[in-house]
Amino acid sequence: MKEKHVSLYERLPEIYRIKDQEQQPPFQLKSYLALVEKTFGAIHENIESLYHDLFIETSSDWVIPYIGDLLGTSHLSGDPWTLRADVADTIALRRRKGTLGAIELLTYNLTQWGMHCVELRENLVWNQHLNHQRQDEGGKPPYGLPSVTRHTVIRGGTVMLRDPAMLSLLNTPFDPFAHTADLKPQVFGNIRYNLPNLAIFLWRLNAYRIGISKPLPNPLTNGIVDNSLVATGTEAKFITQFYIHPLGEPVRLFNTYRFNPDIRPPVLSQIDETPGPIPTVRLTEDSAAGAPDKYVSIDIYGTTGPLNISDAGFQLYLPEPAFAGNTWTLRGANLCAWETGLQPTLKNREIAIDPVIGRIVIGIDTDAEAAALVDHLLLIYTYGAVGPVGAHPISRPSAAMEWNGEPVLFREVNFHQNPHGLRDSLSNIQDSTSPIVIEIKDSMIHELDVSDPALIGMLHEDGGFNLQLNRSLIIRAADDHRPIIRLTQPLRFRPTHVKGTNPDEQKQFDAIMANLTVRLEGLYITRSENWAATNPPGTPLIVRAALHHLEIFDCTLDPGGSRELDGTPEGKRAPIHPSMRIREPYGFANSAEEEAFNQIPEIILHRTITGPLFIDTGYRLFLTDSIIDAGSGVNDDPATAVFAISGAGDPSASWGPPSQVSGITVFGRMRVEGIHGRGGIWVHTLEVLDNQKGCMKFSYFSGNGDRLPQNHGCVKGTEAHLRFVSEVFGNPAYGQLDHTTDFRIRERGPNDDAMGAFGFLMEAHKWRNIRIRYREFMPVGVRPLLIPVT
Known part of the structure; x- marks a missing residue:
């Protein structure tokens, strides 16, 4: 942190400053020192900058390649931040050369994009040699193991079609399924499952998180649909409908990026923690592979106290006391035709989210609760964009005085x-x-x-x-x-x-x-x-x-x-x-x-x-x-x-x-x-x-x-x-x-x-x-x- 500059006059013992104030006219010494203050300040600033140039974190941009020469790194060009990070982590990356963590950290330093590395040989299907069989635990076949269910992906087995959330991972960076070897030549953007191939998946879009905002109730229904004619007591009697964007425009929901480049040794990017679009099927709690807590958080807020803000990309804040102590279930759904209802029917205390077009519907039991949501529901949501062109919630310097x-x-x-x-x-x-x-x-x-x-x-x-x-x-x-x-x-x-x-x-x-x-x-x-x-x-x-x-x-x-x-x-x-x-x-x-x-x-x-x-x-x-x-x-x-x-x-x-x-x-x-x-x-x-x-x-x-x-x-x-x-x-x-x-x-x-x-x-x-x-x-x-x- 830059130290506060202290003028020459302020460095004098206080007795001299008191005597200087008593002179006629006063402050003669202060005026004399002011003549050389500018020159002294320039010398002081130059010495300070020379000291800062000794360290890659504080050096001037032009010094970066010279520090890199001391480490024997080849010169790159581009954004100064990436060049500085590349030189700063040179020794750490060399020590971990050849590991997935080093590749991910290197990629982040040079791009600041989200990334995930996968050794594609681990995704290849394999067959056991009859003379060297690998027996399962206790000699039972895979489906006989207590930890294996009908939704478990068995490497080398057939693709499981029972769980949409698991199936949505097919051909993604976190694909758990086995593939046959792909011998075709490399093509930009295509996954080639083969022994020597290392897939480096890149999320180039930036994820921007909007602070506390108010969703737009569906103007055609004033946000409330009366569903009281439903016969069973388990379905919601009222359904509230909202556009996530405050202006009712379509918005593709993204998740927040949670990769931490400062952790040593580096930790690989985790599933559901990358800055990409939220997959609809992984928002459903009833799914074996669903992970709604990784994308959505629900909290209750009152009239006093700050809101609890989590790392989730989409956060709902329900008003107190109408919803205090309630338990909610989540569902990912296609809400393009939300006027025709959902199948299966929305239940009381259930929230259906469409992250593709930015709509949500909430099932509740009374009209008072419906009115409370329409009037007081608050959101935090995350969306994607190429870069900071247009209005985005970005870091800004303080206003000039x-x-x-x-x-x-x-x-x-x-x-x-x-x-x-x-x-x-x-x-x-x-x-x-x-x-x-x-x-x-x-x-x-x-x-x-x-x-x-x-x-x-x-x-x-x-x-x-x-x-x-x-x-x-x-x-x-x-x-x-x-x-x-x-x-x-x-x-x-x-x-x-x-x-x-x-x-x-x-x-x-x-x-x-x-x-x-x-x-x-x-x-x-x-x-x-x-x-x-x-x-x-x-x-x-x-x-x-x-x-x-x-x-x-x-x-x-x-x-x-x-x-x-x-x-x-x-x-x-x-x-x-x-x-x-x-x-x-x-x-x-x-x-x-x-x-x-x-x-x-x-x-x-x-x-x-x-x-x-x-x-x-x-x-x-x-x-x-x-x-x-x-x-x-x-x-x-x-x-x-x-x-x-x-x-x-x-x-x-x-x-x-x-x-x-x-x-x-x-x-x-x-x-x-x-x-x-x-x-x-x-x-x-x-x-x-x-x-x-x-x-x-x-x-x-x-x-x-x-x-x-x-x-x-x-x-x-x-x-x-x-x-x-x-x-x-x-x-x-x-x-x-x-x-x-x-x-x-x-x-x-x-x-x-x-x-x-x-x-x-x-x-x-x-x-x-x-x-x-x-x-x-x-x-x-x-x-x-x-x-x-x-």
Whole structure:
């Protein structure tokens, strides 16, 4: 831990500081020492950094290969964390070279992916030699042993079909069944059961856990189904139905990852403790191979005291006193047709979970209990995503206490303490003389209606209510939270003061506008349930940004387009919604203010998922590591592809703003005035008005009607195959490049890594690094097979 810096003056004996204060004028010695304090501090900091560079845990990134040279390790490239971990564990891995634990630890150090190693020779079927029979205990056949049941897998026997949970393990990393030898050549992602083969299963998707949230009761039934006509007394009289996602969208439930790389010697990854999708059949308690306690926990909470949080991927919290002391049973089920009921019938105190689409039903005995669940049931759930693009509950640094040299006014919002905390924090912001930081410390839904009378200071202009700003505004998610902001009306931002009454006042207002920034960080922003009733069709989430900067970091501006769960044909998606339509001029009703507004607003999106952006040329657009989704995929007809980025007027006849891009994925057409950058993937046409300026590097273009500036190191769809694992917003692998994608797209982007929004994850480096290390650590004759699970 870095020690607190002590100034030279504070190091003096206290008697000298007292005498210095008594001098006329006072603090002469303090002023004298301040002259050399900066130089002394620089020397002190340099000496301290030299000491830290002696240790791999604290050294600067450039020192890592030099420490590696002392240990004789070959040089790798990629993420500094993985390089540091690789060098730190070099000696430990060499001591355990050839063991499964060493391979798993090595793989984790180089990738931070979930992994599990299996010696496939152990899964081969075998027959006894008649001259050297291995008798069973007591000479009885296997099924005669007391420990063996009809569900037990006998190595070398036939596959057991009686237990779906056990059968679900077939051809998975934890397959208990025996297989015949597979002599076919190695193919990426295929399991080849053979003597020399070592299967290394990899979970590449990240598992993100949402904190305390409230599920959505089924709107069609208000969450309660009266089942009181059931004749037997064992079935539930009432059934409550919930969507796990607070907005009712489909969500694939994942389990949490519980591998501990710090344990020595390393412990192998265990079944049901990997960061993958929760298997439905293993949630059933009645199954011999079911393990619901590994995935689900149930607890009772009261009005006081913190909730008990376990390691399970899915956690339910039932309200006290209605359910205190109850015992519950769990069942994995397909709830796609939950309106028709379950077979067998749901019992009282039984919970059925569908982890594939994110639904749960709970059987209870009284309407009072049903109402208690609808009103007070809380959840913690885990879902999967490729990486931290969009709003996710990730670790964040503490909020800055200064902004542009001014101390900030910090406001904390917690839904559990005040459901209207966000609205209250935004009231009177038009008069603030300090930048405002609003930090949301929960993962609940915050309703925001900018026309609410409680939001004092909202100005009706440009066709709606505007948030007036006298200083910068930052709204951010707290560490490990993902709050949802549901809008009733689109967001509009403008300065409080634009036109001054005299030159001095105008100069003051210009200085404020030159630094006026709105930053949204880690927020999931979507539309309210009555959005369509109060706004014209196609109304975007943000329609005005009369500012110097609009910064959107790590956010999701809900683009729509997720899979429908209403019984429509398979593959049908919800409609795509635009996220921004920002026009020029800048929306001031007063012509004098329009003329006085002297900024060129900059729209900055960083690691954000958004719907279509329609922005006029009077702005500047900066896109980094983001996905812009207009719903047009790789296989869609280019003639019918819709616009992802264009002007605020007719998209086919107007041009979007000058843009700078770095590592973006665009599902749709893009039409802008000018562009430069690198690492982009344009699934459909990119048109640039001024193609005499700018340069694009290491990017993918569709090759269909593109109008491009000069480009270098780029590939086109006419010569390179592009494919995503999923193009549907909300799917775990949304935006992930498939392994069949042309290697130039996967490995020849910026910094010799992947193009697109997830290039910063440096997956190509990870693949290269583990192959290099496997050649060094793998025992002679062992053939590693890399098999991605997700």
